[in-house]
Amino acid sequence: VSDHRRLLKYDAATELLSESLAIYVHIPYCRKICPYCDFNVYALKRIPEKEYVSALIDELETYAVKDEFKNKIVTSLYFGGGTPSVFSPEAFELFLKKVRQLFRLAIDSEITIEANPLDLDYHKASALKDLGVNRVSLGVQSLISEKLKLLGRDHSPKDVEYTFNLLRKAGFSNINLDLIFHTPEENPQQLQLDLSRYCEMNPEHISAYGLTIEPGTPFFQAQARGRLRLPDEDVFVELFNLISSRLSAAGYDHYEISNYAKPEKYSRHNQGYWKFHDYLGLGAGAHSAINTFSDDSKLVSRCRWANYAKPDEYIASSHKVAWQEQLDSQLMEEEFILLALRMSSGLDLPQFRRFFGRDLVESRRDVIKTLADQGLLEVTSTILKISPQGRLITDSIIASLLTGESHD
Ligand code: SF4
Numbered sequence: 229v230s231d232h233r234r235l236l237k238y239d240a241a242t243e244l245l246s247e248s249l250a251i252y253v254h255i256p257y258c259r260k261i262c263p264y265c266d267f268n269v270y271a272l273k274r275i276p277e278k279e280y281v282s283a284l285i286d287e288l289e290t291y292a293v294k295d296e297f298k299n300k301i302v303t304s305l306y307f308g309g310g311t312p313s314v315f316s317p318e319a320f321e322l323f324l325k326k327v328r329q330l331f332r333l334a335i336d337s338e339i340t341i342e343a344n345p346l347d348l349d350y351h352k353a354s355a356l357k358d359l360g361v362n363r364v365s366l367g368v369q370s371l372i373s374e375k376l377k378l379l380g381r382d383h384s385p386k387d388v389e390y391t392f393n394l395l396r397k398a399g400f401s402n403i404n405l406d407l408i409f410h411t412p413e414e415n416p417q418q419l420q421l422d423l424s425r426y427c428e429m430n431p432e433h434i435s436a437y438g439l440t441i442e443p444g445t446p447f448f449q450a451q452a453r454g455r456l457r458l459p460d461e462d463v464f465v466e467l468f469n470l471i472s473s474r475l476s477a478a479g480y481d482h483y484e485i486s487n488y489a490k491p492e493k494y495s496r497h498n499q500g501y502w503k504f505h506d507y508l509g510l511g512a513g514a515h516s517a518i519n520t521f522s523d524d525s526k527l528v529s530r531c532r533w534a535n536y537a538k539p540d541e542y543i544a545s546s547h548k549v550a551w552q553e554q555l556d557s558q559l560m561e562e563e564f565i566l567l568a569l570r571m572s573s574g575l576d577l578p579q580f581r582r583f584f585g586r587d588l589v590e591s592r593r594d595v596i597k598t599l600a601d602q603g604l605l606e607v608t609s610t611i612l613k614i615s616p617q618g619r620l621i622t623d624s625i626i627a628s629l630l631t632g633e634s635h636d
Pocket residue numbers: 257258260261262265266267269309310311367
């Protein structure tokens with residue numbers, strides 16, 4: 229691949245589903261495991277950075293020579309985890325150099341790294357910036373000390389402020405702050421204070437997730453023993469609505485059920501998932517999905533696979549894929565609907581027709597009419613979307629659409 233081709237600019241043309249590729253890199257290590265987390269993560273005394281990066285590069289080399297990846301343009305690259313910031317800048321340098329050698333990276337590709345507020349100093353932040361990282365997602369969760377302690381986090385609100393400012397100083401103009409809500413004892417007043425502090429910091433993007441208690445976590449055990457209780461469902465609704473209205477008033481678009489961003493700062497990488505783009509997942513437990521189209525843009529197949537989840541197994545194995553499946557047309561349709569309706573922009577009806585060769589509104593006429601009459605769905609000639617009132621029951625609206633039966 230010649231240099232000028234590698235530097236293709238991301239533009240409307242590269243948005244074409246058949247050309248653009250998102251790469252996700254899973255770094256499965258954390259300094260300590262948070263009591264609510266059920267991700268594929270490990271806290272080790274010695275993090276095998278060198279071995280892991282070398283396995284990632286092997287994987288990259290394997291895919292780079294495959295036909296289905298040869299004409300792709302990488303429009304986003306996302307280091308997630310785990311806590312990618314536990315790795316040194318040298319590890320990222322090695323990996324990014326390889327990506328640039330082997331793939332066509334759009335000149336304005338979005339390159340994100342998830343970071344713990346305690347992992348970055350000015351030197352590390354500048355080094356990452358120099359390597360082309362242009363977006364940082366900070367695992368903040370809250371800016372209230374008591375809430376952070378309850379969540380078992382090891383940083384304080386002051387640490388977040390310090391890291392946020394040094395990222396700005398290092399030149400980062402696209403920063404996400406994570407927020408967890410619906411935590412034990414949380415009430416609207418406490419969340420109001422948290423939101424005010426987030427807005428004062430004025431990041432470009434905020435991801436807000438309601439806490440869920442997952443089996444196998446210390447929080448799950450505490451809940452089973454009656455030592456931990458989440459606020460009731462009606463408090464969840466109140467908190468969700470509070471976030472939506474407070475952040476909207478501060479100039480954030482509620483562009484996906486859990487994501488808010490300033491205009492032009494939506495996460496390109498995550499939108500790729502919701503818009504059914506191709507993505508290649510590298511690293512332990514990472515998932516991938518690649519579409520195949522016919523000449524007339526009909527979606528012929530979607531192949532999904534996942535790597536071995538345990539880092540040791542992932543590093544040691546030459547063929548890193550644990551399972552692979554081919555979605556049939558019904559599953560592809562369901563997944564397309566499920567993902568598109570998470571976004572406030574909704575589902576592109578002409579695209580659905582192109583992909584699946586049939587009209588969604590026509591084939592689900594009765595249930596769409598019922599849901600639209602209830603004010604839960606909005607439908608035009610080109611878009612089908614969940615209304616703001618319907619957002620909180622997104623899952624049940626999608627279930628109705630998929631089964632063709634409306635739930636009262
Ligand atoms: S830092 Fe993030 S990924 Fe790691 S254990 Fe905590 S919540 Fe999970």
